Amino acid sequence: MSHGQFIVAYETGPVGFLISTPKTLRILVLHKIQETRLQLLLFNWACSILVLIGAGLCGFSFLPILLAVAVVAEGVFLFFLVLCIEAGDILLDFAREDERFFELATRCHALGIFEDAEFTPSQSIN
Secondary structure (H helix, E strand, O other): OOHHHHHHHHHHOOEEEEEOHHHHHHHHHHHOOOOHHHHHHHHHHHHHHHHHHHHHHHHHHHOOHHHHHHHHHHHHHHHHHHHHHHHHHHHHHHHHHOHHHHHHHHHOOOEEEEEOOOOOOOOOOO
16 A cells, blocks of 8 residues: 555545554654654653552552552553553554555555555444
């Protein structure tokens, strides 16, 4: 799919995306490190890691070990989920704005695009 087709499909109909988070982070850090949106994501990521470490240290000193491990593990998984979603959103924004970046992301398999063939615009939800 070309960049022009991607823009038209993104704006007019349902489009599905497959985003590889490790490849996405690698491409973003290598090619878009000067962008403010990515710097903000990395800053929030570093602050969140520090908060998780601090909460883990305090939790292990005040709570029973099993409860502290459960809370810290849930925090870590939630943190990585938010990181994956935000990195994917930033990748899509850059792919819509820059044709060369779109080609790079699809060529490196960080971004996969498919159209929903079963959806028709005349369908209504009852």
